Amino acid sequence: MKYISTRNQKNTTTFTQAVIDGLANDGGLYTPETNYQTIDLNKIINMDYISLATYILSTLIDDFSQDEIHECITNAYQSSFDNEDITPLTKCDEGWLLELWHGPTSAFKDMALTLLPHLMKAAYSKQNEDKLISILTATSGDTGKAAINGFSNVANTAITVLYPEVGVSDIQKKQMQTSIGYNVEVIAIKGNFDDCQRIVKQAITNQDILHACKNIKLSSANSINIGRLLPQVVYYFFAYQKLVIRKEITIYDPVNFVVPSGNFGNILAGYIAKQIGLPINKLICASNSNNVLTEFIRTGVYNANRKFIPTISPSMDILVSSNLERLLFMLSDHNDKLINSCMTDLKKKGEYTIPSSILDKLQQTFTAYDCDEDTCKQVIHDTYHNQNILIDPHTAVALGACRQHQQIEKDIPCIILSTASAYKFPQDVYQSITNESIETGFQAMQALHTYTNTPIPHNLSVLESLPNRFNKVIDKQDAIQTIQQHMKELNHVHN
Numbered sequence: 428m429k430y431i432s433t434r435n436q437k438n439t440t441t442f443t444q445a446v447i448d449g450l451a452n453d454g455g456l457y458t459p460e461t462n463y464q465t466i467d468l469n470k471i472i473n474m475d476y477i478s479l480a481t482y483i484l485s486t487l488i489d490d491f492s493q494d495e496i497h498e499c500i501t502n503a504y505q506s507s508f509d510n511e512d513i514t515p516l517t518k519c520d521e522g523w524l525l526e527l528w529h530g531p532t533s534a535f536k537d538m539a540l541t542l543l544p545h546l547m548k549a550a551y552s553k554q555n556e557d558k559l560i561s562i563l564t565a566t567s568g569d570t571g572k573a574a575i576n577g578f579s580n581v582a583n584t585a586i587t588v589l590y591p592e593v594g595v596s597d598i599q600k601k602q603m604q605t606s607i608g609y610n611v612e613v614i615a616i617k618g619n620f621d622d623c624q625r626i627v628k629q630a631i632t633n634q635d636i637l638h639a640c641k642n643i644k645l646s647s648a649n650s651i652n653i654g655r656l657l658p659q660v661v662y663y664f665f666a667y668q669k670l671v672i673r674k675e676i677t678i679y680d681p682v683n684f685v686v687p688s689g690n691f692g693n694i695l696a697g698y699i700a701k702q703i704g705l706p707i708n709k710l711i712c713a714s715n716s717n718n719v720l721t722e723f724i725r726t727g728v729y730n731a732n733r734k735f736i737p738t739i740s741p742s743m744d745i746l747v748s749s750n751l752e753r754l755l756f757m758l759s760d761h762n763d764k765l766i767n768s769c770m771t772d773l774k775k776k777g778e779y780t781i782p783s784s785i786l787d788k789l790q791q792t793f794t795a796y797d798c799d800e801d802t803c804k805q806v807i808h809d810t811y812h813n814q815n816i817l818i819d820p821h822t823a824v825a826l827g828a829c830r831q832h833q834q835i836e837k838d839i840p841c842i843i844l845s846t847a848s849a850y851k852f853p854q855d856v857y858q859s860i861t862n863e864s865i866e867t868g869f870q871a872m873q874a875l876h877t878y879t880n881t882p883i884p885h886n887l888s889v890l891e892s893l894p895n896r897f898n899k900v901i902d903k904q905d906a907i908q909t910i911q912q913h914m915k916e917l918n919h920v921h922n
């Protein structure tokens with residue numbers, strides 16, 4: 428199975444190389460070719476999460492042995508999740524919630540970022556490289572801590588995280604500031620997530636940095652890295668399997684998935700799941716007030732020229748959604764000319780339009796809704812008071828989208844991806860439920876716990892007492908230079 432750059436279909440490589448590189452050298456995103464082996468649904472019915480993950484990833488990665496994949500997966504999931512199902516599926520009035528936040532940092536990013544370091548290490552050992560892998564990562568709030576957690580103290584790696592100084596929740600910020608590990612650096616940028624992501628893409632392909640740092644290999648842990656995407660395919664199958672086991676559906680029945688989306692990585696993994704045989708009817712893309720994806724999926728016009736709106740679901744506050752590039756490449760049968768022209772338009776004019784034939788194809792699987800702030804808060808309120816289920820604002824956006832969809836299509840079961848613990852956003856969640864504001868995130872965490880009598884995830888309950896280690900804040904204009912300086916230091920040490 429080859430991995431192909433979205434900017435040049437002749438630029439292909441192995442999974443091993445793609446995961447090490449992060450971004451293709453032409454600026455494209457590595458995307459799996461389409462001669463997939465399909466998954467036999469009958470085979471997966473009795474598998475636990477680890478066996479299922481081994482089976483699914485083995486069909487998508489052919490340059491790792493099944494044993495190697497199994498070892499990576501076992502190391503990633505066996506002891507770092509607080510639920511034996513890894514991703515438990517629970518009933519709600521609208522359908523089912525697939526809880527993706529039982530990992531070490533309480534957000535769905537853990538699903539991929541507990542595994543990525545193991546995949547990278549294994550890939551690297553195949554290459555006999557002795558350079559330091561230096562991972563640069565932009566975060567809108569959740570990726571950063573999950574990536575640090577995955578790479579902290581991993582030999583021959585270094586991890587540098589850029590996060591927007593304003594916009595992330597108190598708890599998310601504290602998670603990053605208190606990180607440990609000799610190979611960790613955390614920098615706040617005076618800008619938003621789009622600025623951080625752009626800086627990372629620029630730095631990874633920056634010739635000055637590449638020339639000055641011969642002892643290091645730059646890569647990324649953002650979902651531009653294919654190693655981030657593939658682990659996310661697994662839980663779509665897992666949720667389906669659970670519904671079959673519980674006799675809620677019969678094998679081969681269609682289901683919908685509702686996915687709270689920002690960079691489009693989670694939902695794109697759902698599309699890959701469909702390609703390899705999961706009977707998905709619709710992938711429902713849910714956005715907050717930054718509704719660029721809703722508009723795009725409905726009209727075929729991607730227009731990032733709009734005000735960036737900070738919301739209470741900050742991990743989805745994104746205007747330039749990277750993984751759409753992969754979807755368009757797949758939908759257009761690898762039309763790299765089209766991708767280049769769209770991405771040039773996006774860079775020059777802040778917008779692009781896809782041909783109607785591609786839009787038709789896209790709409791066969793995808794549909795989209797957005798949810799404003801008041802609706803999001805109302806959904807959190809109602810879901811707690813009517814169903815006794817505590818959800819975070821990202822999950823609420825998805826549930827809001829699900830309700831809109833169910834006004835036009837009632838019969839197909841919906842699985843809603845629940846992407847974070849409510850305790851990562853306790854101020855907004857508490858306010859939504861009680862109409863009372865609480866001054867700090869940590870006070871709100873306690874209040875939410877007292878009010879709902881639900882457990883605070885361990886990593887969050889200990890957070891307040893940890894010392895801050897990272898307080899650096901820089902202007903976005905200085906970011907490339909700061910990164911260059913840091914990379915030179917890493918390069919010097921790894922000599």
Ligand SMILES: *Cc1c(COP(=O)(O)O)cnc(C)c1O
Nearest residue numbers: 569688689690691692693742846
């Ligand atoms: C990252 C994130 C999202 C958005 O996922 P994408 O893959 O970027 O579309 C949604 N919810 C939470 C809690 C997240 O951390």
